[in-house]
Amino acid sequence: MIRIIFYLLSAFVGIYINVWYMLLILENKSKLLTRKKAKKFPKVSILIPARNEEKNIGDTIKSVLSMDYPKDKLEVIAIDNGSTDRTSEIISTFKKVKLLSERKLGKANALNKGLSMATGEIVGTLDADTLVNKDCLKKTIWYFEDQSVGAVTNFVKVDNEKGLLGKFQKVEYAFSAITKKLISILNSMYTTPGTLSLLRRDIIQEIKFSNDTLTEDMDIALSIIKKGYKIVNSLDAVSYTIIPRGFRNLAKQRIRWYRGFIENTIKHADLMLNKRFPHLGFFIFPMAYITILIGIGFLSIVLLDFFNSLQLFIKSFFYIPIADQLSLVPGSIPRLDSILMSSYSLISFIFIFSTSFVLLLYSLKLLPLSRLYFYDKKRCKRDIALLPFYMLGYYFLIMLLWCFALFMELFRWKKKW
Amino acid sequence: MVRLNIYTKAFLISAGIFIIGIFIGMNVEKFVASDFISRTRYVEESVQEIELEMLYFQGLNETYSCNFLGEIVRRTNNNLDELSGQLSRYSETNVLFGGTDVENLKKRYTSLLIKDWILQERIKKMCGDKTVTILYFYDRRGCDDCIIQGNILSILKNSFREKIMIFPLDRRVDLSMIGVLMSRFNVTTVPSIVIEEKTYSGIVVGEKLERIACSILNENITACS
Numbered sequence: 001m002i003r004i005i006f007y008l009l010s011a012f013v014g015i016y017i018n019v020w021y022m023l024l025i026l027e028n029k030s031k032l033l034t035r036k037k038a039k040k041f042p043k044v045s046i047l048i049p050a051r052n053e054e055k056n057i058g059d060t061i062k063s064v065l066s067m068d069y070p071k072d073k074l075e076v077i078a079i080d081n082g083s084t085d086r087t088s089e090i091i092s093t094f095k096k097v098k099l100l101s102e103r104k105l106g107k108a109n110a111l112n113k114g115l116s117m118a119t120g121e122i123v124g125t126l127d128a129d130t131l132v133n134k135d136c137l138k139k140t141i142w143y144f145e146d147q148s149v150g151a152v153t154n155f156v157k158v159d160n161e162k163g164l165l166g167k168f169q170k171v172e173y174a175f176s177a178i179t180k181k182l183i184s185i186l187n188s189m190y191t192t193p194g195t196l197s198l199l200r201r202d203i204i205q206e207i208k209f210s211n212d213t214l215t216e217d218m219d220i221a222l223s224i225i226k227k228g229y230k231i232v233n234s235l236d237a238v239s240y241t242i243i244p245r246g247f248r249n250l251a252k253q254r255i256r257w258y259r260g261f262i263e264n265t266i267k268h269a270d271l272m273l274n275k276r277f278p279h280l281g282f283f284i285f286p287m288a289y290i291t292i293l294i295g296i297g298f299l300s301i302v303l304l305d306f307f308n309s310l311q312l313f314i315k316s317f318f319y320i321p322i323a324d325q326l327s328l329v330p331g332s333i334p335r336l337d338s339i340l341m342s343s344y345s346l347i348s349f350i351f352i353f354s355t356s357f358v359l360l361l362y363s364l365k366l367l368p369l370s371r372l373y374f375y376d377k378k379r380c381k382r383d384i385a386l387l388p389f390y391m392l393g394y395y396f397l398i399m400l401l402w403c404f405a406l407f408m409e410l411f412r413w414k415k416k417w
Numbered sequence: 418m419v420r421l422n423i424y425t426k427a428f429l430i431s432a433g434i435f436i437i438g439i440f441i442g443m444n445v446e447k448f449v450a451s452d453f454i455s456r457t458r459y460v461e462e463s464v465q466e467i468e469l470e471m472l473y474f475q476g477l478n479e480t481y482s483c484n485f486l487g488e489i490v491r492r493t494n495n496n497l498d499e500l501s502g503q504l505s506r507y508s509e510t511n512v513l514f515g516g517t518d519v520e521n522l523k524k525r526y527t528s529l530l531i532k533d534w535i536l537q538e539r540i541k542k543m544c545g546d547k548t549v550t551i552l553y554f555y556d557r558r559g560c561d562d563c564i565i566q567g568n569i570l571s572i573l574k575n576s577f578r579e580k581i582m583i584f585p586l587d588r589r590v591d592l593s594m595i596g597v598l599m600s601r602f603n604v605t606t607v608p609s610i611v612i613e614e615k616t617y618s619g620i621v622v623g624e625k626l627e628r629i630a631c632s633i634l635n636e637n638i639t640a641c642s
Contacts, residue, residue: 011435016427016428019427019431020423020427023426024423027423283424312565315565316565316568319565319569319620319622319623320572321623
């Protein structure tokens with residue numbers, strides 16, 4: 001009974017979120033792909049913190065230096081954060097790049113060091129494993145003509161989508177890009193990722209990057225919002241990030257992100273249920289926690305059922321010969337097979353989810369956005385075909401990592417950047 | 418203003434889709450329930466028919482009808498077997514909307530099962546029928562051993578076919594007759610099996626059940642060879 005109520009409640013939450021996004025898309029179609037030409041080009045300082053990034057740093061710097069932006073208005077500062085490989089040596093080969101060194105570990109420390117040397121009116125944060133499009137700056141800088149804009153984030157694409165995990169992440173990034181744009185319209189963008197987010201230097205010099213949490217990009221974003229500035233997102237400016245390969249690297253990255261999310265929502269708890277930030281405080285953050293809890297609930301049910309069935313399966317071998325086990329077909333004598341979910345309630349559940357999902361996909365189809373992300377129609381279709389698997393397999397994997405992150409935060413596990 | 422409205426709009430649309438979903442689910446349930454009820458009615462009718470025929474034949478002291486009666490009881494038992502599967506699925510799935518309906522269906526089904534068992538016992542006495550009757554007490558929830566025992570009985574039924582009749586009784590069904598049978602056969606735990614008035618508690622493995630069945634049947638059938 002409790003299980004079915006849980007299923008139905010989560011179905012309602014799921015459909016509500018999907019419909020909410022659908023309405024946001026439909027109501028803001030015209031705002032999603034706004035393009036303007038910059039009237040002036042303020043000086044921009046790009047900060048690239050790097051630690052043992054000898055494989056990527058060269059390409060990252062090359063992509064930054066080749067950006068279409070007045071050369072005298074572009075300052076590139078790379079901060080070596082205690083690398084033990086050739087990172088520093090590679091950076092020093094670029095004459096136009098200022099090389100700084102920060103022995104105190106932590107991305108925030110490196111960024112603060114860079115910030116202290118930056119002379120640009122606008123500061124960009126760029127991870128050493130990210131490549132930027134040539135027109136990335138020009139397509140975002142005009143947003144700062146509005147004095148209420150504190151930061152601008154861009155559209156992040158996946159650079160290395162090899163393997164199933166890579167493809168799943170690509171789908172995830174696609175959805176994330178759309179949702180980020182949508183919540184930025186509601187002035188609720190709560191992160192300025194290191195994929196070339198641009199920030200007003202005077203604001204962040206006051207706030208400073210903090211090592212309090214594992215995700216300094218979320219911390220700084222929330223601080224900017226609290227100061228009354230807007231964080232906007234541009235779907236026009238594109239950067240490419242290198243996603244982690246293999247489960248271990250993905251788990252490491254995600255646990256850091258999720259722990260950072262928890263830490264930041266606690267650190268900035270004053271945002272919760274705060275009338276000044278109605279969308280973020282009353283809906284986005286609470287809903288984020290609700291969906292995480294629902295996900296963990298689903299994961300627990302699946303794992304519990306799996307282990308119960310496994311235990312029963314193993315126990316059965318002591319009483320029933322293997323040949324007979326194989327011959328077993330669902331018979332008339334009550335064998336009470338564990339049913340994951342009631343079949344008739346399942347019909348309701350599937351209907352509810354699929355309808356809302358189709359509505360969401362349909363509203364996305366109305367946008368040139370899906371084409372924009374998925375490059376061409378063929379690949380778009382292929383990636384959308386991956387969605388059911390993404391929702392099942394990858395979703396549970398992500399929920400498992402959320403469990404770890406919650407557990408680690410609960411027991412104050414040692415932090416690793 | 419417009420922005421805040423989006424929450425209300427989303428709520429109304431979601432509620433609409435949600436209600437339609439629930440409505441579809443409930444109608445499927447109703448359809449399954451009506452099918453189940455009509456099949457139960459059919460079985461009830463055949464049980465009544467057997468009772469009537471037995472009364473008639475007993476009065477006439479006719480024994481030639483044994484085969485005929487045995488056949489009807491067996492068919493009823495097979496029907497009950499099928500209903501059992503349907504009922505266990507139905508009851509698992511209708512906890513939310515079924516409520517008392519499910520409980521009533523279970524009671525009706527269990528009553529039929531017990532009636533069928535009583536008839537079979539009477540036929541055995543009247544006609545000297547050698548069919549093995551097994552009363553199987555189980556619990557629908559929280560009893561892993563019951564699942565294993567159920568599997569063992571399914572396998573046994575597959576190999577002995579009509580020579581074995583199994584009457585699975587869920588101890589959770591609120592029927593006083595279950596309590597009567599449990600106390601009569603001294604059943605205190607589940608799973609428990611009663612064969613020829615003898616109670617076996619805990620899991621009884623297939624080999625042991627086969628031995629018991631073969632000794633009762635005392636026949637040269639494939640399952641015993």
